[in-house]
Amino acid sequence: MTGTQDDDVGMSMHELDSLRRRRIDLEQQWAEVVPRLRQAAPRAEAGDLLLRHEVTESWIRSLPTVDPATDRAPVTDGGVVRPRWTGSPLREPVERVADELRTVADDAGFIAAVTDETGTILWTCGGRVMRRRAEQVNFAPGGRWDETAMGTNALSLALRTGRPSAVFSAEHLVAALHGWVCYCAPIRDARGQVLGVLDLSSTWDRSHPLAMSTVRSLVSAIESGLPAVSSAGLRVSALGVAAAVRDGVALNLRPRQLEILTLLALQPEGFTLDALREALYGDRMVTTTTVRAEASHLRNALGGILTARRYASTVPIECDAVDVLAALERRDLDAAVRLYRGPLLPQSEAPGIVRWRDHLEVTMREAVLTSDAPEHALAYGERAWYDAEIHEHALGSLARTDARRAIAAGRLAVARQE
Structure with a gap:
């Protein structure tokens, strides 16, 4: 043409x-x-x-x-x-x-x-x-x-x-x-x-x-005009972003509510009141009344699906972080790298979120560094611009005649400047 x-x-x-x-x-x-x-x-x-x-x-x-x-x-x-x-x-x-x-x-x-x-x-x-x-x-x-x-x-x-x-x-x-x-x-x-x-x-x-x-x-x-998607569960996007959808409609949730929802997705058996308080606030002097109020706000926003005595969801919660962990568990690194779009709720300082964030990052990073496939390090490197070791691994995994070395070399140069 x-x-x-x-x-x-x-x-x-x-x-x-x-x-x-x-x-x-x-x-x-x-x-x-x-x-x-x-x-x-x-x-x-x-x-x-x-x-x-x-x-x-x-x-x-x-x-x-x-x-x-x-x-x-x-x-x-x-x-x-x-x-x-x-x-x-x-x-x-x-x-x-x-x-x-x-x-x-x-x-x-x-x-x-x-x-x-x-x-x-x-x-x-x-x-x-x-x-x-x-x-x-x-x-x-x-x-x-x-x-x-x-x-x-x-x-x-x-x-x-x-x-x-x-x-x-x-x-x-x-x-x-x-x-x-x-x-x-x-x-x-x-x-x-x-x-x-x-x-x-x-x-x-x-x-x-x-x-x-x-x-x-x-x-x-x-x-x-697409067919309706089943409303049996919720969908939480927590890797690199923070959003939740139910019945095809975006939920207007506060950061703390998204933290609770993400924790419930990662730990579907739920939390006791004290365990939820620690996951959200750690050693901070926060009363259980405050935690109950946060859970109550989320329950109202979700139409009552959050149980009261032990905090858990009565419907399945889909979550991108859970999907990544499942892919790693079945040793499907291709899927894990594709699904991993960044740190878990990167703006959150809640201790429970920080622990899961560190776990995800370390697990992903180690899996990538032990992989011989350069595609894994290149894809993960898109989300880890300042991780020189990842870019070095990508460069070392690529044949000298592979044009993708330009990507890895450029990223490595940027990482070493930091």
Whole structure:
């Protein structure tokens, strides 16, 4: 998709010239940086500053598995894709907004695509010309567009980061995609789990600042039509962040209430009054009346599911910290590293939280340091910028020809400056 369509773009010549200059600059950067990364250069140079940090890091992660000269995405067997789409929770809500998606795609000259959580395209729509161009690179049902399969693109970045992403022209690692611009956002269920992504793609000369807001709006419409998620339990996010959701609705809880909820998730058998007071306040002179009041506020906020004599929840509490510990217990370090997004309630000073935080961090760190797989140290290193030992381990685990050494070396340099 390298041709321009100036007559139909709907933008001024000045805007088009600006896009063209940006594309030329990115092409020059790609031509300079990608060969150097393939030679495992130790770090990026000043000229790389025109590139976004998330783009260069994605290039480095992708190069061990993706040839920039590839001309199309790998394809999953269609016999697998069709039943996957039929059974997908995304199918019905996407079909309900399909007319709007087709209108957007036809009017703006885009092609729309929906993937599953692995980055495999399940559904597309668009005009005949755009579909034909997209099919040339397997941007069609069955095409795999995750980072290990097709390198840096909006779909792979949105899946990896969990955030909306746009990739323009030569920001794509694969040269065959330099004529594209792609806008993408993850689709989540009520619990926040990513089910897939929605992508709008077109030729580079149709890049438009409103495209991302259109994607966001369409994703909101799809998410509103998703099947209801079971309300049998609560979901607490406590690693790197602090949030709780029930019945698909975010709970407005105070920090102390989130601490109690997190402790109950990690210790589902519950707490006696004295044990809860110690976990929250330690040796501080705090009365049991204060602890009872805190528990009562949480009970009211949760609709009465907190028992009174021994403080415990009457419904299951799902928690990301519990998920990490379970993954470590079954020796699934891939899952543990993926789920570990940072320290447990990093702002909390409650002794019970601090103990669990230290336990999680030490357990995760030791598991990573004993792993021979560089992917573990690289992924954990994203959350531990100032841990020189982790970055040294990543560097030592990587082959000298591995382009990802640039990531580990750069992080190690930063850590040693502290």
